[in-house]
Amino acid sequence: MPHSPQDLHKKLLGKRGERLAERYLLEKGYRLLKRNYRTPFGEADLIFEIGDETVFVEVKTRTGDSFGAPREAVTREKCERYKKIALYFGKKTGEEPNARFDVVEVYADGKLEHFENAF
Numbered sequence: 183m184p185h186s187p188q189d190l191h192k193k194l195l196g197k198r199g200e201r202l203a204e205r206y207l208l209e210k211g212y213r214l215l216k217r218n219y220r221t222p223f224g225e226a227d228l229i230f231e232i233g234d235e236t237v238f239v240e241v242k243t244r245t246g247d248s249f250g251a252p253r254e255a256v257t258r259e260k261c262e263r264y265k266k267i268a269l270y271f272g273k274k275t276g277e278e279p280n281a282r283f284d285v286v287e288v289y290a291d292g293k294l295e296h297f298e299n300a301f
Contacts (some may be wrong), residue, residue, distance in 0.1 A: 188211070207230055207239070207296070212232045214228065226264060226267045229237055234280050235281070236268070240246075242274055243290070244287070
């Protein structure tokens with residue numbers, strides 16, 4: 183079944199948000215390790231390294247906040263999934279990461295907010 187125009191719009195909006203978040207973090211001195219890292223537990227949008235920390239980043243992009251702030255869409259289940267992703271990443275790299283979990287919320291107008299240690 184083909185995707186609806188609304189599905190396509192959401193996908194394009196999400197990809198744009200991820201690109202903006204990536205550029206923002208790179209400008210802050212983060213080093214990109216992985217983009218859209220897929221595991222049996224789900225996908226991490228972005229994985230960076232800064233100092234001795236491996237930063238797993240969930241990017242939430244919205245056109246507005248009529249349904250709440252984008253970061254509020256990061257559920258407890260999503261947080262647990264990211265923790266499993268970090269363990270999986272450690273097994274694959276052979277090193278247990280000093281993991282940190284951040285959320286970057288992006289609005290369609292390009293406004294961005296970064297929440298370190300979000301969960």
